[in-house]
Amino acid sequence: xxxxxxxxxxxxxxxxxxxxxxxxxxxxxxxxxxxxxxxxxxxxxxxxxxxxxxxxxxxxxxxxxxxxxxxxxxxxxxxxxxxxxxxxxxxxxxxxxxxxxxxxxxxxxxxxxxxxxxxxxxxxxxxxxxxxxxxxxxxxxxxxxxxxxxxxxxxxxxxxxxxxxxxxxxxxxxxxxxxxxxxxxxxxxxxxxxxxxxxxxxxxxxxxxxxxxxxxxxxxxxxxxxxxxxxxxxxxxxxxxxxxxxxxxxxxxxxxxxxxxxxxxxxxxxxxxxxxxxxxxxxxxxxxxxxxxxxxxxxxxxxxxxxxxxxxxxxxxxxxxxxxxxxxxxxxxxxxxxxxxxxxxxxxxxxxxxxxxxxxxxxxxxxxxxxxxxxxxxxxxxxxxxxxxxxxxxxx
Numbered sequence: 388x389x390x391x392x393x394x395x396x397x398x399x400x401x402x403x404x405x406x407x408x409x410x411x412x413x414x415x416x417x418x419x420x421x422x423x424x425x426x427x428x429x430x431x432x433x434x435x436x437x438x439x440x441x442x443x444x445x446x447x448x449x450x451x452x453x454x455x456x457x458x459x460x461x462x463x464x465x466x467x468x469x470x471x472x473x474x475x476x477x478x479x480x481x482x483x484x485x486x487x488x489x490x491x492x493x494x495x496x497x498x499x500x501x502x503x504x505x506x507x508x509x510x511x512x513x514x515x516x517x518x519x520x521x522x523x524x525x526x527x528x529x530x531x532x533x534x535x536x537x538x539x540x541x542x543x544x545x546x547x548x549x550x551x552x553x554x555x556x557x558x559x560x561x562x563x564x565x566x567x568x569x570x571x572x573x574x575x576x577x578x579x580x581x582x583x584x585x586x587x588x589x590x591x592x593x594x595x596x597x598x599x600x601x602x603x604x605x606x607x608x609x610x611x612x613x614x615x616x617x618x619x620x621x622x623x624x625x626x627x628x629x630x631x632x633x634x635x636x637x638x639x640x641x642x643x644x645x646x647x648x649x650x651x652x653x654x655x656x657x658x659x660x661x662x663x664x665x666x667x668x669x670x671x672x673x674x675x676x677x678x679x680x681x682x683x684x685x686x687x688x689x690x691x692x693x694x695x696x697x698x699x700x701x702x703x704x705x706x707x708x709x710x711x712x713x714x715x716x717x718x719x720x721x722x723x724x725x726x727x728x729x730x731x732x733x734x735x736x737x738x739x740x741x742x743x744x745x746x747x748x749x750x751x752x753x754x755x756x757x758x759x760x761x762x763x764x765x766x767x768x769x770x771x772x773x774x775x776x777x778x779x780x781x782x783x
Contacts, residue, residue, distance in 0.1 A: 440464045440504060446514070448495070449473040453516030453525035460507065462533035467503045467514065471495045478517040479503050480524060484510060488600045489663075490671065493678065494520075504778075506667055507531045521616070543666045543781075546713040550669050551662075553709055554594045558656050561590035565652060569645035572627060577635045584631065585690075585698035585748060588624055591652075592702035593709070595679060596672030597662055598655060607651045611691065622647050625691075632692035666714060670778035673710040676703040677771040685764050687752040697749035700763075701740055707774065708733055714781055722780050725773060732770040739766050 441463035445456040450473035469479045469492065476496050481489040481503065489512065492503035509532050515524030568587040571580035591598060591609070599605045608623040615621055622644050630641045683689035684700040711718075711729055719726050739762065743750045755763075 440466045442466070443468055445470070446479065446516070447472065448477050448479070448516045448518075448525075450475050450477075450518045451525070453514065453527060455514055455527055455529065458514075458527060458529050460529060460531050462507055462509050462531050462535045464504065464506045465531075467492075467505070468500060469495055469503065469516070470500045471497055473497055473518055475518045476520075478520045478524075480515045480517065481505055481529070482513045482515065482602075484512070486602060488602050490668075506535070506665065508535050509533060540717070542716050546666055546717070547664055547669070549713055550710065551659075551664055553713075554597050554662070554664075555656075555659055557590035557594045557706075558598075558652070558659060559590075561587065562649065562652050562656065564590070565645075565649060569642070569649055572631075572638055572645045573642040575639040577631060577638055580627075580638065581631050581693070584624070584628060584693055585695035589698060589702045592679075592699045593676075593706035595703070595706070596675045597659075597664070600662060601655060601658055604651055604655050604658075608648055608655075611689070613688070613691065623651070624648065628690065628692045666717070666781040667778050669710045670714060670781040673707040673777060674771070674775050676707040677767060677774055679703050680767050681764070681771065685760065685767055687755075687760075690752065694752040695748070696752040697740070697743055701749065704733075704736060704740070708737075711774070711777065714777065718777065718780050722776075725776060725780060728773045729770070729777075732766075732773060736766045736770050739763065 442457075442460055443466045444460065446467050446469040447454045447456075448469050448471045455467070467479060467481070469477070471477050474497055476494050479492040479495065479501065481491075483489055489507070490503055490505045492501045495501035510530075512529045512531065513526045514529050515526045517524040564583065565587040568580060568583035571583055595609075598609075606619075606623075609625070610619075610621065610623055611625050612621065612629060626644050627638075627641055627648070630638050680700055680703045684696045684703060687694065687696050689699055690696045711733065715726060740749075743755070743759075
């Protein structure tokens with residue numbers, strides 16, 4: 388689930404150096420790199436475009452305005468460098484014409500500058516600033532013309548194809564496990580439904596950046612109660628989570644939301660072949676997964692009723708690790724030192740998380756002490772900093 392205002396508190400408490408926490412000296416070092424096409428017609432077989440930044444666009448943001456210095460751009464890798472002159476933190480998004488998300492730059496603090504680096508094919512897009520991450524944002528149309536250079540490296544093409552297969556497999560597993568979860572909800576079998584709740588979410592959490600690109604599906608299946616906007620209908624896993632842990636006598640009455648959850652997940656599966664995936668968007672997604680850990684899982688805010696946050700933590704890390712493993716041959720050639728660092732940090736975090744394994748899952752978040760939470764946060768920080776450089780290496 389996308390971090391909203393809770394990320395502000397999380398970054399201050401954990402002091403994690405992620406791009407979710409903007410600072411006045413933020414630059415393009417972490418890349419924030421993702422890829423998009425102005426049309427809705429993605430393809431599972433197109434070559435993966437890549438390259439260095441070819442255009443930098445300054446964006447002036449306040450609490451009421453969002454103005455890009457240029458709105459007619461050539462196809463290529465574009466950096467939207469946003470200065471927040473408002474009094475509230477702002478989020479920068481770029482949307483395709485079909486309303487799916489090309490990329491986002493989270494939580495640019497007042498007075499700070501943040502870069503959103505995206506690789507754009509010809510088409511029409513909308514740039515949006517969202518002060519306090521509220522509403523539809525202040526939008527401006529961007530038009531891109533020309534052709535992208537195609538990626539000739541067969542290792543990149545293979546990595547993208549393998550990741551696409553991984554995403555599809557995770558979605559299939561999510562649907563299969565969620566069907567069992569929903570069946571238990573329908574029967575009012577609270578014990579079984581509780582046992583299946585966290586496993587049903589594991590696949591989703593491992594590929595969350597891809598799922599979130601379909602902006603209409605994500606809030607239907609993964610919206611927390613704390614993030615509901617006025618008048619917004621609440622559906623998805625977290626509604627069922629609350630019923631199971633806070634009002635178990637009402638579970639059978641909530642079964643219709645389980646049916647809706649399955650429908651939405653099957654819609655995600657149907658749309659996956661159109662998902663735009665490249666090496667750079669994979670790398671950026673890996674960093675986003677660590678952002679998810681920092682702003683929701685290690686703080687205990689994601690699973691407010693079940694406290695199964697460590698399941699989600701593990702899934703996010705596994706998803707980031709999968710991307711890294713697929714891109715390692717490319718990164719090893721360009722930056723072997725980064726491979727050495729990431730190997731060590733992934734191994735260290737996995738070893739630390741294993742301390743809290745219990746049965747087939749993990750202990751409740753409420754069983755962790757403040758010192759243990761800090762230890763996990765420090766390990767996330769140690770991995771997140773070098774991982775933020777993966778997108779830039781993948782695109783170079």
